[in-house]
Amino acid sequence: MKDKKRVLLVLRRMGMGGIEQATRTLAKALQSAGHEAHLLVLKGEVSSADRETCRLHQYDVDRESRQGLGRFIHLADKTLLSPLIKQSGFVWRGRRCSIAFKDYVAALEAQHGRFDLILIRGQGAFENLWAFDDERTWRVVEAVTGRFPNTAKGRWLTRTLYQGKQLLHVSRGVQQEVGDYLDRQGVEVTRSELLYNAVPIEDIRRKATESAEPAISCPYLVHVARLVPVKNQQRLLKAYHQAVNQGLDHDLVIIGDGSERRHLEEMTLELGLAARVHFLGQRDNPYPWMRDATALVLSSDFEGLGIVLVEALALGTQCVACKVPGGISEVLTGTQARLLAEPSDTGLAEKILEAVQDPVVIDENMIKVFEPRSVIAQLMALTEAPSERLYAHPA
Known part of the structure; x- marks a missing residue:
């Protein structure tokens, strides 16, 4: 060469x-x-x-x-x-x-x-x-x-x-x-x-064709991140709870592990969501669940870039995320930008419902800069x- x-x-x-x-x-x-x-x-x-x-x-x-x-x-x-x-x-x-x-x-x-x-x-x-x-x-x-x-x-x-x-x-x-x-x-x-x-687009798409075990049979949202304070999964659960109370019929799949897991599982019980929130732990290949989700939801207080958002878009999955410092708004551009939420429980709940009721169509051009x-x-x-x-x- x-x-x-x-x-x-x-x-x-x-x-x-x-x-x-x-x-x-x-x-x-x-x-x-x-x-x-x-x-x-x-x-x-x-x-x-x-x-x-x-x-x-x-x-x-x-x-x-x-x-x-x-x-x-x-x-x-x-x-x-x-x-x-x-x-x-x-x-x-x-x-x-x-x-x-x-x-x-x-x-x-x-x-x-x-x-x-x-x-x-x-x-x-x-x-x-x-x-x-x-x-x-x-x-x-x-x-x-x-x-x-x-x-x-x-x-x-x-x-x-x-x-x-x-x-x-x-x-x-x-x-x-x-x-x-x-x-x-x-x-x-x-x-x-x-x-x-x-972001290894083709590799991600190949891995997404593998089977998801356990399979989630009903429509669901997915969250993929370390379970740590900066990812603010407490906001995610509160927003999801609000959306369910407003008629959301999707389950929530959480993939990842970390210091907050026990507290989040306890919080799920307190909110009466234990039957609808699935904690799958750390997965080497989260992409089958990401591919089949109605939307990926990110609740972070900060993301340097938000690679998981690019990965979801590569699989044709729309994304909901909070409008916070870092690179999220550089990933969720064009039509995806309308699913950027105010960083609050209510703001995130509103965009979760919008994604389900009026989904975004993913444009391949959204991810070219990350290839x-x-x-x-x-x-x-x-x-x-x-x-x-x-x-x-x-x-």
């Missing part, structure tokens, strides 16, 4: 969250497009399935950075610096980890060749590698996490993480929010670009000569 590129994707851990799934998809898309993808995991175990995705590397950078002189730096951090300057632990840890990481990347390049791009993803990796940077390195930002107060110390900590960095944002909503935060903190980055997460081929083309453009402009807010 004439323009074959070598890309290093860096994560702190490999789990089942959105960041990890998006990274898996990007690695596979790079490989399919004829590029060479390397995935570097900085801590923890990696599944056998991930080992087949691309060239996989594991390097516990925190542990390795404590060797030799690094051990004394680590002890000074733990016993003196971090207790003295609260929240500063990542500063000292990141400095020594970045030195070890630089040496490890050099060793990888000696074996495999020079990387054209290095993408560092997730807050944990940002903090551990804040002092590592060069023109090939980008931080992929899903949201503003770990915000620091607008004080002298807070501004110093924010500058440590972001000053002079190149940032890739998964939505314009995230780009705007991050830009506003950095402006308030007096931080200027070198470049700020938009890169949507790639792997489109995302990879944008990513490859980053390997060209960098622009000279500094950060500017998105229009």
Whole structure:
């Protein structure tokens, strides 16, 4: 391949969250497009399935950075610096980890060749590698996490993480929010670009043809997300309860697991919905249920992008979601935009009823920007000569 590129994707851990799934998809898309993808995991175990995705590397950078002189730096951090300057632990840890990481990347390049791009993803990796940077390195930002107060110390900590960095944002909503935060903190980055997460459309459609066990025989709505506070499934259940009281004849299928599950199951009992709400837990393949649902409903307080919405649209399933910060309004465009709800129990209930009574017809063009081929083309453009402009807010 004439323009074959070598890309290093860096994560702190490999789990089942959105960041990890998006990274898996990007690695596979790079490989399919004829590029060479390397995935570097900085801590923890990696599944056998991930080992087949691309060239996989594991390097516990925190542990390795404590060797030799690094051990004394680590002890000074733990016993003196971090207790003295609260929240500063990542500063000292990141400095020594970045030195070890630089040496490890050099060793990888000696074996495999020079990387054209290095993408560092997730807050944990940002903090551990804040002092590592060069023109090939980008931080992929899903949201503003770990915000620091607008004080002298807070501004110093924010500058440590972001000053002079190149940032890739998964939505314009995230780009705007991050830009506003950095402006308030007096931080200027070198470049700020938009890169949507790639969604494996054809793979999702193939998986959706598998059988759904247990099968839900009656019409239903589906919700697919981790059961955690930011996804606000309490709002989902209250809105569903209101819609049922107004005549909704659909059941509700909830796919996912997390810290809120027990509380949500108790809440379902209290609302008298136990016979109509189905908690299916975590499913490796939720797509058969998503395909057959009347609508997918998302109740989150924030979504960096909302990949599950793209997945539902790819299956021809309309979506109801709250109009909240992040990228949801960039996914639910055109006719789908009318099913964006005000972020309240009543607002979500109204849009659930509207989706059932007056469904949206899904247009294939809604998802083209998220297809792997489109995302990879944008990513490859980053390997060209960098622009000279500094950060500017998105229009």
